[in-house]
Amino acid sequence: MVRDYSAFLPGGIPRRREPTALESLGWGPVFARQIDADALTATPPVRVVAVHRSGLQVAGDGIDETIPPGPEATVGDWLLLDRARPRSSQVLERKSLIKRRAPGTGREVQLIAANIDTVFVVTSCNTDFNIARLERYVALAFDADIEPVIVLTKADLAKDPASYVTAAQAISERVLVVALDARGEEPVQALADWCRPGRTVAFIGSSGVGKSTLTNALLGAQAIATQGIREDDAKGRHTTTRRELHATPGGCLVLDTPGMRELQLTDAAEGIADVFEDIKALAADCRFTDCQHETEPGCAVRTAMEDGSLDPARITRWRKLQAEDAFNSASLAERREKDRAFGKLVRSAMKAKSDRTR
Structure with a gap:
């Protein structure tokens, strides 16, 4: 056997450089x-x-x-x-940015987090699981140029965790799905590939799905308070009240975010298109380039729905997100102009009706 003594010689295997403070x-x-x-x-x-x-x-x-x-x-x-x-x-110019329309009736954009490398979209294997909400979060991540990973917690308590995994995997071929028990050592091992030194990851999702528990697992300490879910509806209680970065022993930075009761997308057209790229691919085969996938002949999207290869509910969710994003993304000036045009049309119609009844 040939022994390797290079580590003991001058110029041998160098020691790993310690990262700077920055x-x-x-x-x-x-x-x-x-x-x-x-x-x-x-x-x-x-x-x-x-x-x-x-x-x-x-x-x-x-x-x-x-x-x-x-x-x-x-x-x-x-x-x-x-x-x-x-x-x-x-x-400084960001490499990624998570944002949403601020809750309420205003039109402001709320910045959630910047310079995130991976976002863990967290939900539970119980009645909290919601495909439409997951699609919304994944679209948010895609649009921010962040790698999304769906994390299913409470898999140990579910009768059939595989069904939740299958449903989550159907959202996008580009998104990995991890099912785990948020407690103990499992999160450290299951999420290790994304939680490397110098990287920044974030947990987002509803209240009570285990975001703070996952953060504590990565930190190796009960640094963040946690609460259980309500037994009657499996809804969570707010634990995290602010967004804050925490450093793990392995050198990764973790962001635990408060649960979002309302997540309105804005300027997220590309992210929505990425989530529903199967529909986009089908639409490319429609006879008409401006096909609305309703009654037009030669519509590949409607054909896919009719033969069962495309879930009509997915089309409905896609339309809803597109309409929401278009509305939220329109500038205030554009909205006012549309309102004025609509008001003028209504007044004109009312005047014409009045003239006919004279």
Whole structure:
């Protein structure tokens, strides 16, 4: 047997380099290319690790402080910290951004998280499981250029966990599905491929599906409080109240997000198209390029529904997301113009009716 002594010789196998303070926070070439050496000293890069009502908690090389609100930033963003005027700190170009239409009747866009590498869409193997909601979350991830992974919790309590896995896998061929028990060591092993050093992952989903439990499992500690679900309807109770990055022992950063009661998509047309790429492929074979898949002859989409290869319910969900996104994405000016045009049409019709009755 030939022995390898190279590790003991000069120039042998090098020791693994310890990550710098910035690298441990997720710093990489995408951000380094946006700043020069002089700016590094004058405005040191920091990452937003939590968002409070009082301001942004940022961390960097020897920096851990809260700055006043001001930069239009969210958790996960990288800033060039302006010590003299922290409100004017520059937000570096993001490699990914999760956003939604803010809850309520307004038209504002709410930033959820930035610079995420993988998003774990979490749901339970019980009555919380909802295909339409999962499609919505996956579309959100696709549109943000983030790799989505569906995580099914409480698989150990389900009578038939395989049926939940099969249903989740039907959402998109591009999305992996992992079923597990959120407690114990299983999440660390099952999610290890995505939770490597220097990467940032996020758990999103409804309340009570196990996001905080999964985060605690990766952290190896009960750092985040958890609560059980209600027995009557399997609905969860809010545990996490803010978005905050946590560092795991393995060097991965984990974001646990509050459960979202309302997730309205906006500017997510590409993400929706990616989720429903099977419908897009079918539509390419329709006789007419502007086919609405309703009564037109030669419609490949309707043919697929009729022969059972395409679930009509999937078409309904696709239409709903498209209409929602189009409405939420339209600018206020465009909406006003449409409202004025519609109002003019109504007034014209009413006038014509009045003239006929005279």
